[in-house]
Amino acid sequence: MSNDIINVNNLNFKYSQQGDWLFKDFNFKIERHEWVAVIGHNGSGKSTLARLIDGLLQPQSGSIMVDQQTMSAENVWEIRKKIGMVFQNPENQFVGANVAEDVAFGLENQAVPYKLMHQRVKTALQRVNMWRFAEQEPVNLSGGQKQRVALAGVIALQPEIIILDEATSMLDPEGRRDVIQLIHDLKVQHNFTIISITHDIDEAALADRVIVLDDGKIIESAPPAQVFLHGKELSHLGLAVPFSEKVKAALVKRRITVPVQYYTEQRMVDWICQSISNK
Amino acid sequence: MNKVLLGRYLPGSSFIHRLDPRSKLVLSFYFIIVIFLANNWSTYLFMLFVVAGCILLAQIKLGFFWKGVQPLIWLILFTVLLQILFSRGGTIFWQWGPFSLTQTGIVSGIYVFFRFVLIIFMSTLLTLTTPPLEIAGALESLLKPLKKIHFPVYEVSLMLSIALRFVPTLIDEAAKIMNAQRSRGVNFDSGSLRQRLNAVVPLLIPLFVSAFNRAEDLATAMEARGYHGGEGRTKYRINQWHLRDTVSVVFFLLVTIVMILLRTW
Numbered sequence: 266m267s268n269d270i271i272n273v274n275n276l277n278f279k280y281s282q283q284g285d286w287l288f289k290d291f292n293f294k295i296e297r298h299e300w301v302a303v304i305g306h307n308g309s310g311k312s313t314l315a316r317l318i319d320g321l322l323q324p325q326s327g328s329i330m331v332d333q334q335t336m337s338a339e340n341v342w343e344i345r346k347k348i349g350m351v352f353q354n355p356e357n358q359f360v361g362a363n364v365a366e367d368v369a370f371g372l373e374n375q376a377v378p379y380k381l382m383h384q385r386v387k388t389a390l391q392r393v394n395m396w397r398f399a400e401q402e403p404v405n406l407s408g409g410q411k412q413r414v415a416l417a418g419v420i421a422l423q424p425e426i427i428i429l430d431e432a433t434s435m436l437d438p439e440g441r442r443d444v445i446q447l448i449h450d451l452k453v454q455h456n457f458t459i460i461s462i463t464h465d466i467d468e469a470a471l472a473d474r475v476i477v478l479d480d481g482k483i484i485e486s487a488p489p490a491q492v493f494l495h496g497k498e499l500s501h502l503g504l505a506v507p508f509s510e511k512v513k514a515a516l517v518k519r520r521i522t523v524p525v526q527y528y529t530e531q532r533m534v535d536w537i538c539q540s541i542s543n544k
Numbered sequence: 545m546n547k548v549l550l551g552r553y554l555p556g557s558s559f560i561h562r563l564d565p566r567s568k569l570v571l572s573f574y575f576i577i578v579i580f581l582a583n584n585w586s587t588y589l590f591m592l593f594v595v596a597g598c599i600l601l602a603q604i605k606l607g608f609f610w611k612g613v614q615p616l617i618w619l620i621l622f623t624v625l626l627q628i629l630f631s632r633g634g635t636i637f638w639q640w641g642p643f644s645l646t647q648t649g650i651v652s653g654i655y656v657f658f659r660f661v662l663i664i665f666m667s668t669l670l671t672l673t674t675p676p677l678e679i680a681g682a683l684e685s686l687l688k689p690l691k692k693i694h695f696p697v698y699e700v701s702l703m704l705s706i707a708l709r710f711v712p713t714l715i716d717e718a719a720k721i722m723n724a725q726r727s728r729g730v731n732f733d734s735g736s737l738r739q740r741l742n743a744v745v746p747l748l749i750p751l752f753v754s755a756f757n758r759a760e761d762l763a764t765a766m767e768a769r770g771y772h773g774g775e776g777r778t779k780y781r782i783n784q785w786h787l788r789d790t791v792s793v794v795f796f797l798l799v800t801i802v803m804i805l806l807r808t809w
Binding site: 366404 | 677705708709713716758768780782
């Protein structure tokens with residue numbers, strides 16, 4: 266029980282007074298140091314869930330517990346200190362006039378003293394490999410670089426939980442790879458609890474657990490290898506299928522027997538090489 | 545369009561670049577007041593030397609200052625012409641109806657011209673050597689005394705710095721929307737005045753809507769990072785007053801004294 270860092274109980278939420286419930290009697294748990302990927306089609310409630318956990322939206326009923334504290338109007342700022350969020354649009358979440366000031370913004374809000382602030386900004390920017398851009402203005406940065414700055418802003422705050430709300434969805438493949446690699450390294454080093462809301466299957470594949478959300482309901486919660494096996498169901502929900510599963514499907518069409526369990530790309534290559542040399 | 549707003553600040557490490565933005569801001573305003581003390585050729589000549597000295601210290605090519613004057617050149621020439629044609633006194637060289645060309649007219653025309661150019665040079669020097677965000681920061685710390693009369697200093701400076709930060713972003717977006725509408729057949733640069741005004745609507749409304757979306761995203765991101773008002777925050781950027789700032793203030797006080805002496809001379 267004490268191992269749960271986030272615990273959502275019987276949550277009910279809808280945006281307007283009339284209209285349908287988006288979440289009805291919703292229950293959700295995340296363990297400390299777990300990396301959870303939440304996937305689902307547009308409008309399935311992924312982003313809403315993230316905003317509820319951060320206290321940016323208030324549920325109509327039910328409780329949200331973050332790190333043993335039940336969220337209420339009084340302690341929402343206290344809880345927010347434990348959560349770092351990176352949003353989708355790199356342009357619109359850049360508050361500062363330049364890179365260093367943007368990273369410092371969260372620290373300024375927490376009234377961190379001058380010297381410590383400069384030190385933490387520097388280490389955070391070095392961590393994401395953006396220190397040499399410290400004095401640059403956002404116009405001169407690419408989308409991937411801006412998201413790295415946003416991540417640095419989160420690291421500088423030293424939160425327990427990092428929520429990535431489709432943080433890579435507006436980036437080009439290269440920037441996306443960079444950011445995902447960076448998140449992975451951060452997870453290994455600092456052992457944050459990570460909730461990544463994503464459409465990107467590579468990002469989901471790195472997680473400990475994948476939660477498939479459909480219209481405010483969890484329809485599956487399992488390790489990625491298990492979730493990715495249901496290729497067909499996933500594509501019915503409007504989700505992408507990992508490349509190795511696509512290869513498998515194509516092979517099945519050509520009447521070639523393939524292994525049942527999920528293989529990563531590397532294992533898939535090994536398996537193909539093996540089966541060819543065995544012939 | 546981009547060049548005008550973005551190409552202004554020139555990074556450098558000269559004496560003027562390293563001055564505290566607060567002293568730069570105050571001194572360039574002070575300079576504008578001092579220049580109105582000038583009333584004869586010796587005072588103008590002296591001011592010319594002062595400005596030339598400042599420009600030399602900043603190590604910036606004169607061409608950039610010319611760019612600062614350029615947009616105002618017609619206003620300057622118009623004012624100079626008014627001065628020349630309508631001033632009376634001294635020897636009359638030529639007269640026709642209400643217009644006259646007199647000695648005083650020509651002299652005051654030249655004075656007005658120099659007054660304009662010197663003020664523009666000095667303010668260009670300020671914007672060329674100071675990044676906009678430092679000007680915003682300087683304004684905040686200079687406005688601090690107004691907190692006593694409940695003027696929302698922090699909020700105003702936050703607004704200013706966010707506005708400055710989003711200017712290039714919104715210019716980019718305006719250009720994008722313009723091209724997108726052009727590719728769908730909107731004609732922005734021909735037709736009667738009325739037609740042109742109508743053509744601006746498909747540019748303005750999407751820009752307006754997207755500004756709202758941006759504002760909402762930004763507010764959420766700020767809230768998620770713990771922003772709850774200007775109270776109880778520390779600052780990342782703190783201006784420091786150096787010896788060179790004191791030196792420049794003293795220098796400008798000396799300039800004022802010399803000006804007052806030269807006025808009566």
